Amino acid sequence: MNIEARISSKVQKALVRLYNTEMSADKIQIQRTRKDFTGDFTVVVFPFLRFSKKPPEQTGEEIGNFLKDRVDEVSDFNVIKGFLNLTIDNAFWLRFLNSMHQRGHIYDLHLDPGNQKVVVEYSSPNTNKPLHLGHIRNNLLGFSISRILEATGHQVKKVNLVNDRGIHICKSMLAWKKWGNGETPVDRGVKGDHLVGDYYVMFDREHKKQVAYLMEMGKTKEEAEKEEPLMKEARELLSLWEQDDPDTVELWKKMNGWVLEGFEQTYHDLGIDFDRVYYESEVYKLGKEEVKKGLEKGVFFRKNDGSVWADLSDEDLDEKLLLRGDGTSVYITQDIGTAIQRYREFDFDEHIYVVGNEQNYHFQVLKIVLGKLDYSWAEHLHHLAYGMVELPEGKMKSREGTVVDADDLVGEMLTTAEEMTRESGKIGDFPEEEKKRIYRAIGLGALKYFILKVDPKKNMTFDPGESVDFNGNTGPFIQYSYARINSLLSKAKDKNIDVPDELSGHVPLNNKEIQLVKLIHQFPSVIGEAAQEMNPAVVANFLYELAREFNQFYHDHSVLGAGNQQTIQLRLVLSVQVSKVIREAMWLLGIDLPERM
């Protein structure tokens, strides 16, 4: 049992003894004592006043005395207003540090281990244009959350659903057919996803021109968009594709191949991966059957034109189209099918969709519709809705060319990392390959940390010019702290100072040291909270606090130069444990650590 739980249960006993009151553990608030007060943990006594019928100070005193008498670890207490601040004995922190030092990992020390099968879907790109900043946020979130859930004991399947069919794909195909002169990514020396994306943009531009022209000729906007010849051709292409026209399918395969190759490169550069990749072209028909079953059961209804709908009025929503009049499927149809397929495949306990919050309505409806089909697991579908990434001037718009391209961004990060590292001159003697790895760790670390430290559900602003810094609350700051500890340890080795396997005897701890041990102690519950909230930012914020605390400690106190052997050993063990937590927490974020930088 960890110390907070022990205190909590003793407070319960105190309430019974002193005020004859039973209170459930979750009603007892125990929090970290704020820095400006003395103490380690704080019990909020306000909720007890209606039972004690005494002023807050007196109630706090009474409970404080009770705890001091019966909990060995509580060495002292003070009461300020309604807050009972408890001080924990040095010996406890020392014991804890020793036990962590003897453990292989810390992250698997969960308070409340889970053992569920969880599917996490993320990325889910369209194969008509390259990935951009928004996808980066999606990918990093999905990947990190998967690791966090794994760390809390769950079995995670990372899946990707590639949207490789539909009218948007046909647009770039058509443009390439018309104006591409057969060029390939190799011909032009660009990544395949970028090449295809260019044709998608080209289509859009020409289409708009044509629409404008038709409107000048006196058509209304609706008429113009409907009659515009390029769009008509694209629709014909889609129809040909659905009829398995050999030429069309061949073209589709070729261009999709280019894009997917480009995506793989980007995923690789970002350091993320999947356990299973689904292609919409392979699964899009699955949903139709399920919808038809629902129709037979009378859960859905058919309109005169043959289209199939779900009536959601009992959920205070409108009617929702599930199949078009011509029998073709819409977006939600395939999600119905894939959810059922995945349930059969994985028998999951939870299914998480990492998808932008503009699709809140979609997932709300998806759950309801699956519920109507009597799939009880529908309530275990969870939409992790993250906010948009905006630029200082507002939303990214592909038409206006303000989209931040994923590959460009990664490239810039690596370049900056290289420049910064060169300036510091710490790795001059490293082989070229090793240097590249370090630049990559730092550049990507800066980018990943910058994005993951923000609460997923919030929109965030990204300023391409100055956003990703290397000083302050950043990835490199944490990496730097880690590299520093490494350097310290190798220096110790040079001096033939060993890190002991165990600290023996009574070693006094100063404030900074206790502060660090407390943070290490907090780590498992931080992971638990991050998993619970599905929020990597919890881990990032914790990491920053830990690194900052360590840097202060390192600045104020000499490790190898500490006066006595005992203190040197204590500080070495503490440093090793801090670096272990940094490594594990960064792993949860998917960020690599350079040994030197």
Place this chain on the structure above:
RNA sequence: GAACCUGUAGCUCAAUUGGAUAGAGUAUCUGACUCCGGAUCAGAAGGUUGGGGGUUCGAGUCCCCCCUGGUUCACCA
């Protein structure tokens, strides 16, 4: 038009889910050991938490009314 989300220091973000004097970074200014890494550390300055009301021991957080920005409400995905 309706529903939902959002608004915290010049800028980018926190705030233990209703708890103490709202904290960090950045930018600006000032300073730091001949000593374990200066991508560090310390200090100054910066706030009517969009505005107004309410709930209670206590509100950035919960409720109501406005204001701002955004998203969704498609036989698009």
